[in-house]
Every structure is written in structure tokens, then in C-alpha cells.
Amino acid sequence: MDTFMSQYRLPAVAAADRLGLFPSLAGAPADAGGLAASRRLDRVGTSVLLEFLAALGYLAVHGGRYHLTPAARTFLLPDGSRYWGPMLTLGWDERCTAVRELVTTGTPHGYRGRGIWETHERSPRHGEQFARAMHAHSAGPATALASQLDLTGCTALLEVGGGVGTFAMALARRNPHLKATVLDLPVVEREANRLLERADLAERVRLRTGDMFADPWPGDQDRVLFADVLSDWDDEHCRGLLERARAALSVDGRLLVHQVMPDDAARLSPTVSGYSLALAVMTGGRLRTFRELVALLEASGFADCTVTPVYGHYALITARPA
Numbered sequence: 001m002d003t004f005m006s007q008y009r010l011p012a013v014a015a016a017d018r019l020g021l022f023p024s025l026a027g028a029p030a031d032a033g034g035l036a037a038s039r040r041l042d043r044v045g046t047s048v049l050l051e052f053l054a055a056l057g058y059l060a061v062h063g064g065r066y067h068l069t070p071a072a073r074t075f076l077l078p079d080g081s082r083y084w085g086p087m088l089t090l091g092w093d094e095r096c097t098a099v100r101e102l103v104t105t106g107t108p109h110g111y112r113g114r115g116i117w118e119t120h121e122r123s124p125r126h127g128e129q130f131a132r133a134m135h136a137h138s139a140g141p142a143t144a145l146a147s148q149l150d151l152t153g154c155t156a157l158l159e160v161g162g163g164v165g166t167f168a169m170a171l172a173r174r175n176p177h178l179k180a181t182v183l184d185l186p187v188v189e190r191e192a193n194r195l196l197e198r199a200d201l202a203e204r205v206r207l208r209t210g211d212m213f214a215d216p217w218p219g220d221q222d223r224v225l226f227a228d229v230l231s232d233w234d235d236e237h238c239r240g241l242l243e244r245a246r247a248a249l250s251v252d253g254r255l256l257v258h259q260v261m262p263d264d265a266a267r268l269s270p271t272v273s274g275y276s277l278a279l280a281v282m283t284g285g286r287l288r289t290f291r292e293l294v295a296l297l298e299a300s301g302f303a304d305c306t307v308t309p310v311y312g313h314y315a316l317i318t319a320r321p322a
């Protein structure tokens, strides 16, 4: 994860340099909203970028405002004798453009300006490569969740945006009474079926292809799971998904949200803050704190949210329909 997420370090600093954010903050320390308003930038994009720059050690927060650290004052102010901007922007590439676009317009870059999920559907090569990547990424967290989650008495679980079924398979393997449905786009079908056959779980884990925003979901579920899904979407889309989840749950059912949900300490990790920036650039989502997720869940008809740490920075929220 550290190695993968290191890819946004240079783009973040180079884009901030090109946008003149370091001299702005040197002159007038500000919070993300204040900087976005004064520079006419996107508030969410600015906030994700500033958090990452703080995790990298170029900004520090005092009294809710971002200030330059000594390293930024020395190397990132164009008037300084040791200014490194020309060197940083020598490495300007598509990722740098993507970060700049996110901060100026709030638009995710996806693949060369095309939406990530539409690209996967149009180009199965990209879609299948992504599905395999997610399986590699999720194998560890899924095994950890399966070893910790008590699913006694549950027979029906729906995993929404479940990819090739990595989580559903791990949970089914651990809980022989469980039947799971994995809802995802058609592009995952070939790889999901291959993995399900290989794991001998095709009878208990079924893939249902469709659009999670538009197509019907199976009802009367004991559990509805979102694993690394809400972090791909803005608040409005998340509320839509959560309302559908509520409708799909049985009266005693529970919602499960499994993803990285950073607390203040985790936000200082370049890997975690870089992950949030990568999500914003690729999908238009971002990481949210436990509190932000609880606010979303409560606004969508859930109550009694509890959080349990699971694996590295991953945690699980369990909630019941209100």
C-alpha cells in the first residue's frame, strides 16, 4: 500500500506549486474552505490536497488553518534562494494534471478525463485489470474481516459493488450457512466466475450484474455490505446507495461498511492521505472519517453506528435501520 500510494507524492506537490498554493498560504494561512473560496478552487479537492501536503510535512495545522512548515518555506516559495519548483515540475505528467484539475474544477480525471467505471465497461481490458487489482488489494482485508465478523444466524448477505466477490467469498468460506449475492457491473463477470469456480463457492456466492444505482437489489437481506465503495462517491451518490441498502435489509438486518476511515492520527499518514487523493482523482470520492460516515448513515435512515478496527487502517461500521 505504501509503495502503491507513493505515486501521488510528486503530483500533489507539483500541482500545488503550479497553482501557487504555497505563496498563498505563506501570506495568509487558511483552512481548506477559506483557501478554496479566496482562490476560487473546488472545496473538496482543495481539502483532500491540503491534508496530503500536511501528511507529507509541507503544511502544519494551527488553530484550524494550514501554515507552511520550515521545509516548505525553504524549498517551495518561488522567491526563496533554494526554491525547488522548477525541479518538481520537470516531472510534470498526467497525474499532475489530474491533481490540478481536481483542485481547480472538482472533476475526477479517471482515465485521461474519462470516467473510471464507464471506461471499464467500454474497455473490458481496463475493467478486468481493475477487477484483478481490487482482488489483490482486498484479499488481506477480506480475510481479516471474515475472521472477526460474527455472522451467526445470517443466511443472506448482499455485497454491493462487490467486484469479483473477494469479501463475499471470504465470508462464505468462514460461514458455511451463508449465501451471498455480489452486485457489480457486467465487466467483472468473467474473472468473478473463474474465482468462484476455483474456490468451489459458485453454489453459495452468486454474482448479479447490473447498475447498483438503477437496477433492483434483492430484498430481505440479513446484511448489506459496502467494502471500499462509499469512498468512490460523493455524498449525494452515497445517500442514494444507503437508502437502497436500507430498503434491501430485513427488519433485524444490519448494514456493514468496511473501508479506511482515518482518525486525526491516520490523516497524518502519507499513505492514507495519498489514498484519499488517489480516490478523488480517479473516482470523485474520498476517504471520510468515522464521524463523517456516521453523519451520512444517519441522514440515510440508519442508527446505532458502531466501529470496530479490522486490518491496518481498515475498520468496520455496523448500523441498523432506524
Ligand SMILES: C[S@@+](CC[C@H](N)C(=O)[O-])C[C@H]1O[C@@H](n2cnc3c(N)ncnc32)[C@H](O)[C@@H]1O
Residues within 6 Å of the ligand: 117, 134, 135, 138, 160, 161, 162, 163, 164, 166, 167, 183, 184, 185, 188, 210, 211, 212, 213, 226, 227, 228, 229, 232
Ligand atoms: C473500489 S471497487 C471495490 C470492489 C470490492 N468491494 C472490493 O473491496 O474488492 C468498487 C466497485 O464498484 C463497482 N461499481 C462501480 N459503479 C458501479 C455501478 N454503477 N453498479 C455496480 N457496481 C459498480 C466497480 O465495478 C468496482 O468493482
